[in-house]
Amino acid sequence: MGKRRLYIQTFGCQMNVHDSEKIMALMGSSGYVTTDDLVEADLIIVNTCSIREKAKQKIYSELGRFRKLKEQRPDIIIGVGGCLAQQKGSEFLRKYPFLDLVFGTHNIHRIPEYVKNIEISRAAVISTDFQESVESLNVVAVPQNGKISAYVTIMQGCNNFCSFCVVPYLRGREESRALTDIIKEVNILADHGVKEVILLGQNVNSYGKSPGNGHDFPELLQEIGKIDDIERIRFTTSHPKDLSERLMTSFKTVDKLCEHIHLPVQSGSDRILGMMNRCYTSADYLDKVKSLRSICPDISITSDFIVGFPGEEDWDFQATLDLMKIIKFDGAFSFKYSERVGTAAIDIKKKIPECVKRERLQVLQSLQGKHTLERHALLIGNIEEILVEGFSKKCRDDMIGRTRTNRIVNFRGESELIGKTVSVVITDAYQHSLRGILL
Ligand code: 5AD
Numbered sequence: 052m053g054k055r056r057l058y059i060q061t062f063g064c065q066m067n068v069h070d071s072e073k074i075m076a077l078m079g080s081s082g083y084v085t086t087d088d089l090v091e092a093d094l095i096i097v098n099t100c101s102i103r104e105k106a107k108q109k110i111y112s113e114l115g116r117f118r119k120l121k122e123q124r125p126d127i128i129i130g131v132g133g134c135l136a137q138q139k140g141s142e143f144l145r146k147y148p149f150l151d152l153v154f155g156t157h158n159i160h161r162i163p164e165y166v167k168n169i170e171i172s173r174a175a176v177i178s179t180d181f182q183e184s185v186e187s188l189n190v191v192a193v194p195q196n197g198k199i200s201a202y203v204t205i206m207q208g209c210n211n212f213c214s215f216c217v218v219p220y221l222r223g224r225e226e227s228r229a230l231t232d233i234i235k236e237v238n239i240l241a242d243h244g245v246k247e248v249i250l251l252g253q254n255v256n257s258y259g260k261s262p263g264n265g266h267d268f269p270e271l272l273q274e275i276g277k278i279d280d281i282e283r284i285r286f287t288t289s290h291p292k293d294l295s296e297r298l299m300t301s302f303k304t305v306d307k308l309c310e311h312i313h314l315p316v317q318s319g320s321d322r323i324l325g326m327m328n329r330c331y332t333s334a335d336y337l338d339k340v341k342s343l344r345s346i347c348p349d350i351s352i353t354s355d356f357i358v359g360f361p362g363e364e365d366w367d368f369q370a371t372l373d374l375m376k377i378i379k380f381d382g383a384f385s386f387k388y389s390e391r392v393g394t395a396a397i398d399i400k401k402k403i404p405e406c407v408k409r410e411r412l413q414v415l416q417s418l419q420g421k422h423t424l425e426r427h428a429l430l431i432g433n434i435e436e437i438l439v440e441g442f443s444k445k446c447r448d449d450m451i452g453r454t455r456t457n458r459i460v461n462f463r464g465e466s467e468l469i470g471k472t473v474s475v476v477i478t479d480a481y482q483h484s485l486r487g488i489l490l
Pocket residue numbers: 102103215216217315317355356357386387388389390391
């Protein structure tokens with residue numbers, strides 16, 4: 052039998068993107084190759100997200116497309132995983148009886164075994180139990196096609212229970228990987244030509260804390276910093292309440308740690324932050340930003356915002372805009388509040404009409420757009436250290452890379468620069484990228 056083909060579709064965050072990479076690696080060891088062409092697939096995996104309603108609707112419409120395919124080719128195996136699969140479990144199989152596999156966020160490592168069983172028995176499998184162990188996190192996905200940047204999961208789950216968020220219900224309690232396992236993985240990645248690692252967790256700042264494993268996040272950063280061929284370390288995401296002085300100091304003490312932090316604030320109103328159960332005030336947040344900037348003046352700070360949280364009045368929204376004007380974030384993701392079943396915020400009475408949410412989102416995004424451009428323009432004339440990632444998709448004569456502060460830079464260059472760190476003088480600033488000249 053020739054190689055079988057896996058088509059994988061991913062929705063949602065970096066965590067899901069990385070889970071899909073792990074699935075590809077696992078299925079690769081079971082004789083599957085990945086394909087971008089749905090028509091030639093023997094196995095289809097849909098890795099789902101449930102963080103907001105919009106993602107959910109898109110996934111449902113995709114599944115409708117796969118129903119038709121299964122009618123034409125009943126031998127094809129179709130599996131659904133990720134947060135929405137975790138949430139829906141057997142309900143998914145009732146609603147979409149053509150599915151062969153529904154697997155949750157803790158069971159990725161078992162997919163090859165499930166697929167093998169389905170190939171033999173054609174009986175559907177549902178696997179959404181939470182596991183105490185972190186076995187699925189220890190699956191190593193070596194990047195394909197000479198990619199120089201790789202994700203490394205350092206922990207799973209979340210104990211914070213922000214009142215709007217489904218993640219703690221769908222990814223379980225916080226559990227950190229052993230430091231030695233992480234170091235082993237980073238060494239394997241370095242041996243395969245990886246130059247940059249992006250450490251992933253819902254709240255990396257509490258790495259090693261609950262349950263305690265004798266290490267903390269700054270220590271992990273220091274240990275990874277000792278691995279020779281790794282040139283850059285990034286991480287995401289950080290909860291402001293857990294951003295310690297020790298971690299902030301790591302930006303000074305760990306040379307390879309890049310000067311960028313994604314620090315979701317969500318709102319600038321203390322009343323809304325309280326209702327969100329975020330455990331900090333806008334003044335606390337401002338203090339942390341001040342400390343970060345005094346320790347590391349060039350640091351780029353990005354954030355997440357939610358507009359239209361239940362009960363958000365005009366003056367609460369104004370407080371968010373005021374905070375933005377003080378901080379001037381380098382970039383931000385912003386979302387309309389999306390009600391999630393099972394979360395605490397569902398019980399807050401005063402819902403915000405869709406048109407108000409839409410308007411607030413527009414105002415916020417246009418202010419952020421202005422700030423991003425302003426912050427980018429400050430870099431014109433600077434000589435930046437760029438780790439070259441590959442060719443630009445828009446123009447084959449251009450190379451693309453990132454500054455240490457995570458800004459995308461396009462410049463004229465040759466393919467042999469891929470994987471190298473070069474100096475580029477910044478000449479132009481745009482909303483989503485910079486342009487420069489190779490020195
Ligand atoms: N509605 C809107 N945005 C949400 N986020 C998480 N849950 C919701 C929700 N129910 C946003 C937060 C978080 C980011 C990953 O997604 O801003 O930081």
